[in-house]
Amino acid sequence: MGGKHPMASIDQRTFQLIEKMIEQPFNTAQHLMKQLSLSKSQVEYAVSKANVLLQEAGKTPIEIGLNNFILAESSRNYFLDFLSKEDVFSVYELSGEERKKYIFLMTLYYHEEYLSINHFLDALQVGKTTLIGDMKKLEEELQRLHIEISYSRKEGYRLQGDEAEIRYYLMRIIFEDFSKNNAHFLYDYFLYRESTVDKKRIFAVVENELNHYHINIVENRMNEFCYMLVFLLPRLNKTWTEFYQNYSFQTFFETKEYQFSTSLLAQFQIENKYAKLYVCGWMLGMAMGDAKQNSPDYSIIDELVDRIFERFELLSGIRFKDESAAKQQLYSHFRPVYYRLFFHLPIVNVLHKKIVQEFPDMYQIVQETMKPIEVLFGTEIPNEEVSFLTLHFASLIDEYDEYQVQQKIGVIVCPNGIGSSAIVYNELKSVFPEMILIGPIETNALETISQSYDIVFTTVPNIRLYALKKPVFVVNPIMSIDEKYRLVQAVQNEGKTQYEDYHVEDLLAIIKKHGTIMEVPALKKELNDYLQGRSSKSYNHACQIVNRNKQAEFNLLDILKPEFIQLQVTSRSWEEALYVAAAPLVDARVITRHYIEKIIQTTRNEGPYMVITEKVALPHARPEDGTLKVGLGITALKDEVVILGKTPVKYIFTLSAVDNKKHLAAIAELVSLLDRPEFFTLLDQAKDPQEVYAWVEQHIETD
Template sequence: MDKELVVIIKLLLEKTLVTIKDLEDDTGLTTRQVTYRLNKVNNLLKSNGSEIIALKHKKDIILKSEIRDSLLEILNEYSKENIYYLSKDERLTFIYLTLFINLEYLSLNHFINSMKVSRSSVLCNIKELEDILKESNIYIKNNRTLGYYLVGPEVEIRRFMISFASKSLSGNRDCKILDLLIDEYDLDSFKDSRDIISKLANDHNITFVEDRLQDFIYIYIFLKSRMLSNEKKEYPISKLSNISVMESMKEYDFVKDLLKNHGNIDNIKPFDLNYISAWIIGISVGNIKDKTADMAIISRMVIKIMKRFENISGFHYIDQEKIFEQLYSHFRSAYYRLLFKLPIDNPLCERVKEEYKELYKIVKETMKPFNDLFEQEIPEDEIGYLTIHFGAILFNEREHTISTKKIALITCSGGVGSSALLYAELNNLFPELNFLLPVEISKLKEFEESVDIVFTSNYYDEVIKLKKPIIKVNPVMTLKEKNNIKRDVSILLGNGLLKQPKVEEVISIIKKYVQVSSESMLYNELAAYFYNMENLNHTKNTGITLSNMINENLICFNVKANNWEDAIRNSAAALVDNKVVTSEYVDSMVNIAKDSGPYIVVTKHVALPHAKPEDGAKETAMGIGILENPIHFGNKANDPVKYVFSLSSLDNEKHLQAMSELIGLLEDEEFYSVLDNAQNAKEVMDYIKSCEL
């Protein structure tokens, strides 16, 4: 059985209902190729003595429980198969991880025999791997005494190992390549390691993010093999912040107990204990109630992030304590990943950048001051996760009413942020359903009798075995996916939730009479149209551009000020004069600036004061004040301030697109030149409009 067939079977099992179009989109195969593989699936079902999937003239596939059970049996048999042919990407992973575990001697013949490919294929794969690694100063060396081996910064070598292992697990929906490596080199078994780690996690009260636990077990197996080798490794310990505090943490005790299970650990260096401890923290859920030794520093950073986001976005928190706890639970793990340069694969990152591009840009700008602390630009995958958290905060503070027609349950294995975002998104999408709070996979069985439908973010046996309708969802959904989910829920519950036409059926009618040049583009436009008909809020559909928020009457030159309070009041005077805000709103801006201190100075020479909508905002707008003489606001990094952008907003969302555009302008030196040299406000407005084109 080939891997594409395995993927088809897993996609069938991931949903109670699936369409041929879904399978095409998820696999990249044509209708003919999907149909061919479904016929192969039916042949497997026949040989298993099971009823087959009805395909003739059917676009929607709803698996019967008997077929589902039989497909699970087929997958179990596949996992036991010994013959497996590696793809090119898997061969690169195999070579790198083999080099990483630091066997005594590796020859070219070793790779040829292990991967069952030709000499030329192995040489090509090694060359391609060398090209990937050299950008990080990692090199593959070869000599008669040592064979093939890795040379380079140890932290970078480990980072690539984690990256290769994680991508193997997330990309193929299949961990067989890693199991092959473990069997080939007689490393610790995954099952035994999982049992030990699960027991110790329970003993030490450590809660892993479910999606990351499997990654860690495999990574630990490979990492321990390298740590126990005799090679002397150098670490840039001096560059790290004071990490001795880690020795007081439960994660450190967990790692010591974990390593004791493997007998002789004399070769394990102090840095290795901290390194694995950091990785444990990096994939576990932080809790402010734990009162850890690092709580003060993490808390200070979370507060800085919250304040900077609030000042850049114009967003005002309703429940600051709850939001702080949510961000803390994520950022404690992110802090150690960044400190030890541990990579984390965020499969939602590209989707977040597309679906929440304005919010992503604001979060990225929020995190810029932290680049120096971690001696690197914050990776996009980390920015993506933070965007998910802020997206969840934004959605959860909307008002909506939930009826109790049907009870729905969500299980999301991606962590606190993904669960919160998915909960908020589905609540907005289905106000007719009563959603229980998200639960962990391990607790799913407890709710089986009390719910009508289950939404899940991942493929797990526990979900598939439930005798309830199941909808597979992404924490970050496109408009197309939202339409498909509404269709699926309507079909499975039969409760009239679907109030819009089926996009596929509309396209079929159109194609009878006209030639469609791009079916995918037509699909997306129709999906967006039908979606918007239902007035479902989404930031990308309700945004206001910067040029719509600013007008010539709100731009003031040569604003006089003796201090920072004068600078705010005099720059915002145009907002009051034009009845955009009340004078009380300006008072609140000053008071908030007093509380926030230098945080309103968001970048070099730029202050961004604002207040809450209820403090006296009458319109969503922005004023620009160019000070006659720069003023110190108390921000050592960005003083003195010359430009004051005064924001007024009627809610927390509609201005986010404009703020994203403003961030772009604040990185543009020409914009400042225009502000400094413009003869009138029209020149400034013309420049702002030109940047939106």
């Protein structure tokens, strides 16, 4: 070392703090504490470690104010360069969670080699007690999948268990890590320390094979696939009879994904038939479907898509105008879902909680939509898959007007695929109607677009984006009202320092030095309001966005009245039954007579599309077919009628919807009632509509 001091080490917290400072060179302590889930002292310690790095490089340290941190441009550029090179691996200290994963990766990767305790100690640079503690935590986690780490003098440390579960665990941790910032750092660190594999070659080979077979996967799936392939290559020559027997179907051998799998593995001298089928199934669970390509599995997937689409339309009360285009989009999204369920592949949806929070009604409708499909797989569809489909349906329903005002141009980078891409595009278009938006595109496509652009919106922070020297704004595909407000403010300031975040605490400290503050919270709020320019154009714009996105939704009791409920109704035909069921809505001027005529005409043309479950119909048409207001009628027939000679109906819920959204909360509540057998018993036995209305009122409030 020639007497030179070794470079300072950094840990996971310091690494993440540096990333956040690159994203936003002006940061408050509170913001960093929230973003990194750290205490104030932990943030300060991470800043001090980052500053040692800067000082050793002769760069300006992070400036520490009363309540904020500022990173100089030259230091930001240094960090950008430092984190993108392998130098960072030589100074990095693994956290406990990272050490646990590292132990698993060693036992997975070196499955044919002898691993002793000393191998782990040398790799992790920790004491024996720490290592044993880390290994114990890993074993407890693996135990849930019936995997164990065995040890014998002859073979050393080995993973023991079902090969499917071992590979499932690898997929799961990669999916989880790749869904966060700093996605593949640990895996790059492992390969830097342990492997001579040429990662760039593997990426290039995979990309060439995907292009050759015209297989389309989104950027994030591509990264996940390549890294998993790197770690699984040493294991792919294993015999795996059980997997082959379970999934050896002729359809798979005819797919382009199987041809891709065979050709890809041949590049790595793997001819194993088990591996070919496994990689084929794995790719089928990632690749986007294309309804225009007549693939061997098209008829199977298409039939399921038809069933899902029709059931969603029935339950939601929505009739899509361009049904063919909507079904093609659903096909592309559902095909990988089908294979993930079929092959029991893991799914990680980082947006799951937010989707359920932002689209609770639609989530419930989609969950109900998918119930008949569950029977095919003999298992419940994971909630994370349901929320992916919810996001997709939400993107289909969103219809905004195009704006052609030639002003700022923003490019949207979204590596997560069609569902969240469509949502983030529509969200941004509603927030910035005056802006021209390009995309969504993947990160690599930024280098190839010819059109100039002013700013970048991205759903996933990526150091490469900050090297473009354009303002970069990280956005959630689904934004809360507060997030939209802050985004408008940030964009209008083009990423310049926001006074609210950085100077209010400093101002309060100065005022305290020269006087007594009677009401600190009130003064703080007023300073915030003044410095942020609450009366400014940007705030008014943000308020307009809030109002535009908070259009009133109707609950079930908002659209149902006692006079819309009819009991013990007699009818001589299904057409008469539909007319009678709709009569109270016509009388109340909720719908016109043409609306019900359209429903009957559609039924004659398409069959009993409105029957959503046994003996239950939800007749509805498009708003332009005679909707005047939102409304719902309930009619219980004395005796069932048979639609078109084959489908019996006894309970008719006539729905009038003015658009594709406002009634969804009401439908979600109705769906919850349709799951209760006692609801139908009441409809059969009650004499007074008020009794039914009171029951609905009570049970909706209870739910």
